[in-house]
Amino acid sequence: MATYHEEGSMHLPRADAIRSRLIDTFSLIEHLQGLSQAVPRHTIRELLDPSHQKKLMLGDQHQLVRLSIKPRHTEQITPARRLLSRLPVRCSQTPPLSLWAGWVLERPIFTYFIIFLIFLNTIVLMVEIELQESTNQKLLPLKLTLEVAAWFILLIFLLEILLMWISNFFLFWTNAWNVFDFVVTMLSLFPEVVVLVGVNGQSVWLQLLRICRVLRSLKLFARFRQIRVIILALVRALKTMTPLFMLLLMFFYIFGVAGVYFFESYTRSNRQDLMFHMYFLDIPNSLVTVFILFTLDHWYALLQDVWKVPEVSRTFSSIYVVLWLLLGSILFRNIMVALMVTNFQSIRTELNEEMTYLEVQHKADIFKRQIIQRRQYQSRDALRSSQSKNDTSEPSNLEKESVDLEPEGDEIKQNITKHTSMVSSKEKESFHFSEFSYYSSDSKDFENIDMLDWETHVHQNLPGLMEMDREERVVWPRDSLFRYFELLEKLQYNLEERKQLQEFAVRALMNFEDK
């Protein structure tokens, strides 16, 4: 590695990064190893663009394509689109049934129809329950129509589920809302089927199952977006609280089982006036008692009851109860509240992420425009000031060396500007730099005020700019790109040298002042 850093003993990470970029872009390593791979000439976007594609196909088909991997905010790829791009679908004469089913499901008319049916179902059920008790003969046709309507609605729901199955069977089960729909519909279907089969319709179970019809109204939750968002937020908040619930369960177990042991003598005592005698009898009872204590209900009465039995040691029982109250109902309850609040806040910020992303993009756009304007202003200014050159003579050695560095930097800038003037990008900028010298003093103040803002400005907007979905690509001529990378690397070293020279100057000055 000794031959690597030929620029003295400096080791700049930035220069290394630039060099590695160069090596990557031109795939130099493969080339130098003799594998001599051609540099990819095209990008993926050219391939996908139909007009370009034709040209490519007509031309040389052995060219390489550069794959650029960047995180992009792509829009949602629906399964329908995926299905459309599959080969069997494209080559067949008729579209498959699943496509049609998916199309029907997405029609707004269909969704509104289903929502209307759900409402109708609720109303029908309400009226039916009211009329069930009355034996008025005139209402018989009404009852019949209600029954028919209920059956009809049930059939339509079944049809909808069938449509969803046709559209995509496996995706149906991955979506929790669909599973919920399915369960509710099956639950309400079950009693009807049982009645049809001929089982005696008087058992309590059947009555209960009929009530499940009401659950069909719950299907409404899946349809409205706002309700969905709220329920999703709630479920996510609960999910983040699962460790808390596990810990709580552990404590329930500890205090429940320990309670059975501690209050054994209380349970076994023969006194007749104990109100809470059965409360610590065995494990299920003890768990219920622990829960009752958790909700702070009648704990003092329980404790006083336990004190009535002389065999139970008062200290232990009071320690048990007070400890569980402090730990469980006071501490745990408040931890739950605190976690809920934190989670809701973070969920809300995540839901706003889309908004903030767009905002950042917008700001980055403005920033870009500002840069361009600034550049143009500076170019005009520099042209004006190049005539009135600043003639502060530089007698000291230090100044001379920095002047040597400057032409290097100038050359870089000139080269870059000359080459970039040939690029064919979407923005037409013309950099008309001929010479580039020191700024005149009247622009000094402007620079001063702007400089502080400039840095913070750049730092704030740079990430947004970097992540912008750039539609524009820059067409580089190859040798200029190579030269650009080379010069950039050299610039880093030069800047570093200049910094060191400045430090030398400062130190020399300090030594001088000490005398």
Added chain:
Amino acid sequence: MQKARNDHEFQAFIQRVIESPVFVMLMISAISMNAIIVVLWTYPDVRNALFRLFEIAQIIVLASYLLEFFMKVYVNPIGYWKQGYNLLDVFIIIISMFPYSFFVIKGMHYSYLNIINGLQTLCILKLIVYSRAIRTLITSVGQTAKIVASVIILLFLLMFIFAILGFYLFGTSEMGDQDNWGNLAVAFFTLFSLATVDGWTDLQQELDKREFVFSRIFTVTFIVLASFIFLSMLVGVMIIHTEDSIKKFERELKLERHQNRVEEKQVILKRQQEEVSYLMQTQQNVNYKSFSDLVESFKKTLNHTDPIVLDDFGTSLPFISIYLSTLDNQDTTIYKLQELYYEIVHVLNLMLEDMPQKQQSQSFDEVA
């Protein structure tokens, strides 16, 4: 600080065993078995039927706890005692040994036997070590412990004041409510009952029966202070601190991830550099002195008219504009600095001319 151990290979082996998933599974099953046995012990018929089995199972469980303990202490004798969860392990082992030791010391029917048995349930707390989520929860909540403790101590002080007040108001005289306010301990319980607003109406009724003058004001004041203000304050304080600690935790996680990514990038960069230097060293034909010579021939193959389309940030126009502008700003600052230096030199020069000759010649040598 750790001196090298002579048996470090064995130590590493034991360390690996402790962290292996098989061992973890074994421990978790031992703890669950312990938990189930403790539950089943409560049913007397089951206990009588499978008495021997339970004893043997408990001995096995205790043996596995001790095994884990010894292994961990062997691996890290000094550092073991500094971790909280290991102290919990030791505590649980001591508790598990209580029944047998008491049985040996005091015989079969010790009066506090049921309490000892009840304490066995604490063994399930060992499961916390194996669950990362619960551990993070406890650490983030544990940081609020100090504040919570201080609030509870404040509440205790308040209760103390009111207990004494209540004792002297309601509990001393013969007509007073001796059951609830008779001595300090009972008064505390009464006040706690008021603070958790459970069954306080009954207590208030007792006081009303004896027709005390201030009882209502007393009770209401205490309830407002303790239940409404203090307990709500507890909730508020916990919310704020939990938020802070969770945010801090997430930030640390992000930082760690960022560092990992940076490290990976460095690794890739280094590999590239090594490849290039290797290439340079193994070139037999020409002795390349530097990287630029190496790629000179490659450069000649590049055509100006051959385009490359790039869309990464480093070669895009906004980047170039920003970079050049920043460089310009840098230049202006440095020029200004240099002008300032020059002024300083000039002024000092002038000062020197006013000083005697001897020192002047000395300082001239320095500057030159």
